[in-house]
Amino acid sequence: MLALHASNISKSYKSSGQTIEVLRHVDLQIASGEMVAIMGPSGSGKTTLLHVLAGVDVPDSGTVELGGEDFSGLTEEEKAFFRRTHIGMVFQDFQLLESLTVKENILLPLILNQKDVYWQDKALKKVMEALELAEFADKRIAELSGGQKQRVAIGRALIHEPGIVFGDEPTGSLDLKTTRDVMCCMVQMNRKFGSSFLLVTHDAYAASYCDRALLLQDGKLKSEVRKQESNASFREDILNMWCCLGGEADDFL
Amino acid sequence: MTFYEVSQKMLLANFSRYRIYFFSNLFAAALFYCFASIFTNQSFMNGKIVNPLISSNIYFPSILAALFLLFFLPLSCQVFVAARKKEYGILFSLGMSRREAFWRQFCENVLVTALALAAALAAGTLLSWLFFGIIRYGIGIVGVKWGLSLEPYKITAFLYLVALAPAFIFHAGSILREKISFLLKAPALSEKEGVLYRMLCRCCSGYMRRHMAEWSFLRRHSREWRIRSVLAFVIVSCSVILVSVSVTMSMAFLRDAKSYSPYDMVYSEMDERHRVLEGNVAGILAEYGVVVEQIIRIPYVRNASFNCFPVEKVNQYFQCAYQVKDGQFLNLFQYDLQDGYEHEMQPISEITYNGNRQLRSAGSDVRILWNQNPAFADRTLLVSDSDFEKLQKDAEFQVGVAHWFLFDQWEDSYDGICAVKEYMSETNQNAESEAAYYEVSSKVEYYQDAQKSGRFLIFLIAFIVGLMMMAEFLLIHFRIQAEQEENNRAVLSLRMIGVTDQEVLNDMKYKNRLRFILPVILGTVFSFLPCYFLNEAYSAGFQGAFAGAVFGIGAAGAEVVILGWYSKREFKAMKG
Ligand SMILES: Nc1ncnc2c1ncn2[C@@H]1O[C@H](COP(=O)(O)OP(=O)(O)OP(=O)(O)O)[C@@H](O)[C@H]1O
Ligand SMILES: [Mg+2]
Numbered sequence: 001m002l003a004l005h006a007s008n009i010s011k012s013y014k015s016s017g018q019t020i021e022v023l024r025h026v027d028l029q030i031a032s033g034e035m036v037a038i039m040g041p042s043g044s045g046k047t048t049l050l051h052v053l054a055g056v057d058v059p060d061s062g063t064v065e066l067g068g069e070d071f072s073g074l075t076e077e078e079k080a081f082f083r084r085t086h087i088g089m090v091f092q093d094f095q096l097l098e099s100l101t102v103k104e105n106i107l108l109p110l111i112l113n114q115k116d117v118y119w120q121d122k123a124l125k126k127v128m129e130a131l132e133l134a135e136f137a138d139k140r141i142a143e144l145s146g147g148q149k150q151r152v153a154i155g156r157a158l159i160h161e162p163g164i165v166f167g168d169e170p171t172g173s174l175d176l177k178t179t180r181d182v183m184c185c186m187v188q189m190n191r192k193f194g195s196s197f198l199l200v201t202h203d204a205y206a207a208s209y210c211d212r213a214l215l216l217q218d219g220k221l222k223s224e225v226r227k228q229e230s231n232a233s234f235r236e237d238i239l240n241m242w243c244c245l246g247g248e249a250d251d252f253l
Numbered sequence: 254m255t256f257y258e259v260s261q262k263m264l265l266a267n268f269s270r271y272r273i274y275f276f277s278n279l280f281a282a283a284l285f286y287c288f289a290s291i292f293t294n295q296s297f298m299n300g301k302i303v304n305p306l307i308s309s310n311i312y313f314p315s316i317l318a319a320l321f322l323l324f325f326l327p328l329s330c331q332v333f334v335a336a337r338k339k340e341y342g343i344l345f346s347l348g349m350s351r352r353e354a355f356w357r358q359f360c361e362n363v364l365v366t367a368l369a370l371a372a373a374l375a376a377g378t379l380l381s382w383l384f385f386g387i388i389r390y391g392i393g394i395v396g397v398k399w400g401l402s403l404e405p406y407k408i409t410a411f412l413y414l415v416a417l418a419p420a421f422i423f424h425a426g427s428i429l430r431e432k433i434s435f436l437l438k439a440p441a442l443s444e445k446e447g448v449l450y451r452m453l454c455r456c457c458s459g460y461m462r463r464h465m466a467e468w469s470f471l472r473r474h475s476r477e478w479r480i481r482s483v484l485a486f487v488i489v490s491c492s493v494i495l496v497s498v499s500v501t502m503s504m505a506f507l508r509d510a511k512s513y514s515p516y517d518m519v520y521s522e523m524d525e526r527h528r529v530l531e532g533n534v535a536g537i538l539a540e541y542g543v544v545v546e547q548i549i550r551i552p553y554v555r556n557a558s559f560n561c562f563p564v565e566k567v568n569q570y571f572q573c574a575y576q577v578k579d580g581q582f583l584n585l586f587q588y589d590l591q592d593g594y595e596h597e598m599q600p601i602s603e604i605t606y607n608g609n610r611q612l613r614s615a616g617s618d619v620r621i622l623w624n625q626n627p628a629f630a631d632r633t634l635l636v637s638d639s640d641f642e643k644l645q646k647d648a649e650f651q652v653g654v655a656h657w658f659l660f661d662q663w664e665d666s667y668d669g670i671c672a673v674k675e676y677m678s679e680t681n682q683n684a685e686s687e688a689a690y691y692e693v694s695s696k697v698e699y700y701q702d703a704q705k706s707g708r709f710l711i712f713l714i715a716f717i718v719g720l721m722m723m724a725e726f727l728l729i730h731f732r733i734q735a736e737q738e739e740n741n742r743a744v745l746s747l748r749m750i751g752v753t754d755q756e757v758l759n760d761m762k763y764k765n766r767l768r769f770i771l772p773v774i775l776g777t778v779f780s781f782l783p784c785y786f787l788n789e790a791y792s793a794g795f796q797g798a799f800a801g802a803v804f805g806i807g808a809a810g811a812e813v814v815i816l817g818w819y820s821k822r823e824f825k826a827m828k829g
Contacts, residue, residue, distance in 0.1 A: 056433040084347060104254065112349055
């Protein structure tokens, strides 16, 4: 539903006297309702890019437009309201609130949006079923496995049906079957509400659910493959892209 | 579910953090209130009821308690707010606005701190009530009264606000200004290497590598560590100084009681107004088993500002060899210059009597010859016998006879002296104000008063030092409590990489001792010289410094034991 238009994004970190340039003049466009996968070696700046795009971090230079609006130009207050209504975010390290239960964590975006209990229950039921979390509803976060936590984080990102979802390796801790379920859930949302998706992933299988895959390397978006006819050929393209960088095809299996 | 309910749930889930925050604030405020209620108490600060030398001891720790409040509250506020950075980072990433976060923090803080203040004032009131109860009924200083007044409450509440409000605005504000990505990584990103740390690493790299985990922990918390250490240092050195001063001072009270009372009983007959038959006095004393060994009687004259004694008689009875010519006098200051008090020793240069006759000063001497008595004036002059006779005839002077008694056993003379007092007041029937003037004074009473003062001082100091040491131990307790989560994680990962339980425990003990004992030792060492010089005023420099050192070493020992025990407890809590 929301188109993303980022131009000329640069970001560097200073640590112990050294400056690391993580992102160098990155341009990225996502059409409304598009699903995009970003791949790249570890430490290439995928998380950083995602954080900058979602407004969690501030770029050194460049602008981010979301739905035609200059997101980086908003005040903190406006950003907060924009985020709670239009953005869903899955962090690489989940970032769940340990003091709340599974159910409460998932409900947080609706609570912040002051949706009433009727809506909360309805949305919760749908998400819980899709992500097979129903039996953990009242458990504490500390009692969950890694994959379960990841599903909670995904649930929290999807429950308010945001215009755009940023996922940082959203299927990184999931098995093949659950990966498929989760990706299907996202695709369904994409079809039904037109939500855009930007997913960072190492998993060619998960990436193959997207419409487009990008490669981030040395702080730049290097190459890009598009889904043409079949999933299978798209997956092939992704694997080829990966192999060009010295990866092994087996890495994805 | 509403946001309010979620907030409530998070509040309850974070109960342990609130509890630490609550109790730190409660304790700091109660501590200060206690001192405030003492130094605003009128009976305690009344020089006639409590020796100013004792009551002035309250200012020093009061200032310390105020400083403690001013440092400790912002510190606990900072720790409390910092512990929740990550939580706010997550909520911000989900779209909570900064304003909402500010109000949420504000409400929580006001709730916790207001409750803590109320509890602190209640606890402080109870504590000060106990304090005055013990002074009054335990030590027997009946003039001291506990009373409720608004003033200490106002001062405490004011200071509490002054300490907390800016700290809250600053720390809560820091969360509001911070980038979300920083908040999400808050605990891990606050590491900073200090100069000291880098120097240590370079100088003793082997040692540092062996204790890497502990030192990196300290480095991560170096800010809190530094402030805490300074506080602990100040607390310990003040405690050491107070203890040493109280020990030498209470010993000095007893010594002074003896040195200012060379004789065991003194009274004075005065013109026609106060007549006493010496034989009756001796008889009464004998009834109570007091054997009189010697009685000295010397006539004297006095006016409002000085006494004059005939020098020949003084020489004869007190084994002196003063030479005073006619027309001259000698200023006699009966002070012990080593007693630690300030003495006013302006000699009188000349006196006039019978309208035009003059006597001039021939010098002065400092020596205690006899006990003081309410009937004597503040200053004493020795004059020649012929001048004394002339003075006696001057109507401006009152004429009296001083009587000094020496007993074989002054320690048992209290009852006898009370009986003598009773006898005198019966025979003379003076009005009460007059009677106080002609009172008998005695060594045994003076000595008992000194004992009481000494006990009182020691109790006061014990109370103060007890509170301060409690502050020190609570500082440790809250510190360790506040770090528990981080510790848990560290210990867990250490055990996963194969560190044994015993090693973990040793590391924890090492870490805790490393940071908590150092200020105690430094405080003790650095207070040695102040102790020496302060006590040198009572000519007990070394004894005072020794007493302080013993206390300091005792405190350090207690801390070693407590920290060992505490580390074990902490470790057990982690395993469980
Ligand atoms: N707060 C920070 N301070 C300093 N350097 C940082 C910080 N965050 C990230 N970096 C550096 O920026 C680079 C990119 O980090 P980023 O987390 O974006 O990588 P990534 O592509 O997500 O890697 P991975 O696939 O392993 O998650 C890394 O080299 C990292 O060391
Ligand atoms: Mg990453």
